[in-house]
Amino acid sequence: MREAGHGPERAESPAGAPEEDDTLATIPSASAAPAASPAAPPAAATPDASQRARALLVPVADQRAAAPAPDVAPVLPGVPAAARPRVQAPSGEPADETGPPCPWCEVGNRPDRHFCRRCGMSLAERPGVPEARRPWWRRMWESGDRPAPWAGERPKLRRGIGRAFTWIAYGLALALVIYGAFNVGTAWNAARDHFTKRAQITPDSVAASRSFGGHPPKALFDKISNSWWGPGISQSADGEWIEARFKEPTRLLDILITSGISTKASDLSEAALPHRMDAIITTADGKTTTRRITLDQVSGPQQRKFRAQNVVSVRFVIRSAFNVAADKQVSIAEIEFFTRATTSGT
Numbered sequence: 001m002r003e004a005g006h007g008p009e010r011a012e013s014p015a016g017a018p019e020e021d022d023t024l025a026t027i028p029s030a031s032a033a034p035a036a037s038p039a040a041p042p043a044a045a046t047p048d049a050s051q052r053a054r055a056l057l058v059p060v061a062d063q064r065a066a067a068p069a070p071d072v073a074p075v076l077p078g079v080p081a082a083a084r085p086r087v088q089a090p091s092g093e094p095a096d097e098t099g100p101p102c103p104w105c106e107v108g109n110r111p112d113r114h115f116c117r118r119c120g121m122s123l124a125e126r127p128g129v130p131e132a133r134r135p136w137w138r139r140m141w142e143s144g145d146r147p148a149p150w151a152g153e154r155p156k157l158r159r160g161i162g163r164a165f166t167w168i169a170y171g172l173a174l175a176l177v178i179y180g181a182f183n184v185g186t187a188w189n190a191a192r193d194h195f196t197k198r199a200q201i202t203p204d205s206v207a208a209s210r211s212f213g214g215h216p217p218k219a220l221f222d223k224i225s226n227s228w229w230g231p232g233i234s235q236s237a238d239g240e241w242i243e244a245r246f247k248e249p250t251r252l253l254d255i256l257i258t259s260g261i262s263t264k265a266s267d268l269s270e271a272a273l274p275h276r277m278d279a280i281i282t283t284a285d286g287k288t289t290t291r292r293i294t295l296d297q298v299s300g301p302q303q304r305k306f307r308a309q310n311v312v313s314v315r316f317v318i319r320s321a322f323n324v325a326a327d328k329q330v331s332i333a334e335i336e337f338f339t340r341a342t343t344s345g346t
Contacts, residue, residue: 192340193253193307199341201252203244210240212329217242220335228261228271228333231318236272237330241317244337249284249310256301256336257293263333265299271331273297273322280315281308297322301334 097108102116102123109117116123180187208217212232219227220242231240259273274295281289293316295302308314314337321330 189309190307196253197341198253198338201246201250201337201339203337204247205245206243207245208240208242220332223334223336225258225263225333226261228331230271230329230331232329234326234329236321236324237318238320239317240330241315242332242335243313243315244335245313246311249312250337251309251339252306252311252314252337253340254303254338255306256303256334256338257295257332258301258334259295259297259331260299260333261331263300268297268299269323270328272324272328274318274330274332275320275322277319278317279306280317281311282313282315283308284310284312301336306337 097110097117099108099110099113100123101108102119102121103125104121105116105119107116107118109123114123115121202221206217206221208229208231210231210233211217212230215227215229217229220229221244229242231237233240257274259268261267261271275297277293277295279291279293281291283289289308291306293304316335318330
């Protein structure tokens, strides 16, 4: 039974019905308590109910963007990291230059350039124009530095007389190498003979075909310029000889011959002077070699090269003379031999 003057009451839930969740706040009914004062505010939620409501909220992950990964991976301290290559954009066309155009790409270049500033080709060459033929000696030395043929171009084959000349040149070069290998000693001695200092050497004995009285053959090697030797016969004295002998084999380099009876120019007309003589050289192995010596009609010593080794004797045979007369005989004032100096002194 309901009593008058009381508000509506909640209907009792049927038996066995589940009870509502206590976590939700009780909401007052809109038609409840007509007798209640209209100015009364609705009942506020209790603090325990607010905490229960917050507990039901679902957490949401942070939606902020992640920090970007670094471009370069971190490295250990003290270890240098190589710089990453940077891609550069292609540069534009180079500025125009005044000058002759390139024969390959028609781009102007300064007169002081040797290669095109755009294509890099040589400005001296022109497409389709054959290169000037170089001398043979340049082609021989630059045979291994020939430029590679262009694509589609077949190198020319060397045939005919040009190939024959190449083989002849190779053969001569090989012959020179073989000759030099077998004559190294001769070349070395020739170089030493040219640069070495000279020293005078006197023969151990002297002989002559005949001699004028008081002027023996040893007067030729006494190192005195006012003594002389003569065969004692007038005219050219063709066939008369004088011989210098050495006990030990000797290497001779030069000789000095002084014609006449002295070194004075005023004495040239006093006697006949030797013009041509044959020098017969005998070596230690018994072989003989003949050399022709030609003298001038002058006063003073006349030097002549006289390269010979292992010499044991030299015979000078008179063949012709200057100032030949019936009252004059051929006269020689001095003959000097020179060899290698054994010391650095003079």
